[in-house]
Amino acid sequence: MTGRRPDAAGRRALALYRDAPWQERAHVHVRWWSAPFRRLVTLLPEAGPVLEIGCGHGLFSAYAALSGERRHVVGVDIDADKIAAGAVAAARVPNLELTVAPDGAVPAGPWAAVVVVDVLYLLPADAQRALLAAAAAQVAPGGRLVVKEMGASPAWKVRWNRWQETLSVRVLRITEGSATFTFVDPSVMAGWLREDGLTVTATRLDAGRVHPHHVLVAERAPA
Numbered sequence: 001m002t003g004r005r006p007d008a009a010g011r012r013a014l015a016l017y018r019d020a021p022w023q024e025r026a027h028v029h030v031r032w033w034s035a036p037f038r039r040l041v042t043l044l045p046e047a048g049p050v051l052e053i054g055c056g057h058g059l060f061s062a063y064a065a066l067s068g069e070r071r072h073v074v075g076v077d078i079d080a081d082k083i084a085a086g087a088v089a090a091a092r093v094p095n096l097e098l099t100v101a102p103d104g105a106v107p108a109g110p111w112a113a114v115v116v117v118d119v120l121y122l123l124p125a126d127a128q129r130a131l132l133a134a135a136a137a138q139v140a141p142g143g144r145l146v147v148k149e150m151g152a153s154p155a156w157k158v159r160w161n162r163w164q165e166t167l168s169v170r171v172l173r174i175t176e177g178s179a180t181f182t183f184v185d186p187s188v189m190a191g192w193l194r195e196d197g198l199t200v201t202a203t204r205l206d207a208g209r210v211h212p213h214h215v216l217v218a219e220r221a222p223a
């Protein structure tokens with residue numbers, strides 16, 4: 001199993017934030033240790049244009065860029081403060097751009113990969129559906145959409161995750177999003193992506209972790 005300790009590219013990505021205020025440094029470190037970034041980066045193509053929707057401070061985008069110099073990674077988020085913080089770090093990585101995008105907007109592709117990590121649960125189900133359809137439409141032939149969200153089981157991990165998100169979004173206000181969370185069952189989301197013409201593989205990523213991490217890899221057939 002790929003570990004959670006930062007590899008060389010992960011250490012370089014985290015080090016990009018060394019001059020940031022302590023809250024941002026702490027945030028990116030918590031993101032690293034709580035999300036399965038090392039597994040997720042292996043799901044991206046080794047080269048080509050990659051879009052991350054909802055990149056936050058840009059840690060995963062930076063990691064994807066630093067671990068694959070033939071990728072050109074663009075990260076977008078609705079939160080201008082996070083993008084401003086991330087842009088300082090991104091300035092040190094030639095194959096990385098971070099930019100603000102309006103809610104629901106998907107920059108035009110074609111993208112070799114579009115990746116969405118722990119964003120959709122902040123949106124109502126119909127907005128999740130619409131954002132995935134818009135993202136799928138920008139995936140190049142032979143490309144893929146990688147969607148990391150939380151799974152629907154086991155119950156204790158689902159409860160733990162809800163508690164932590166309530167703290168992060170409603171109490172500490174670290175993350176922008178609606179007042180409620182909508183965790184769509186991955187099997188439902190996979191159905192949406194199949195309706196959009198993609199071939200979907202679903203994988204649980206929660207072994208050895210307290211969060212019910214789950215990823216969908218949705219591939220568009222080559223031309």
Ligand SMILES: C[S@@+](CC[C@H](N)C(=O)[O-])C[C@H]1O[C@@H](n2cnc3c(N)ncnc32)[C@H](O)[C@@H]1O
Pocket residue numbers: 031035053054055056057059060076077078079082102103104105116117118119122123175176177
């Ligand atoms: C939990 S954070 C995840 C950030 C990053 N993907 C990561 O894994 O570290 C969720 C992010 O989604 C962003 N977000 C929420 N709604 C969004 C939307 N409609 N479009 C783009 N980003 C959005 C938030 O601003 C926040 O930065």
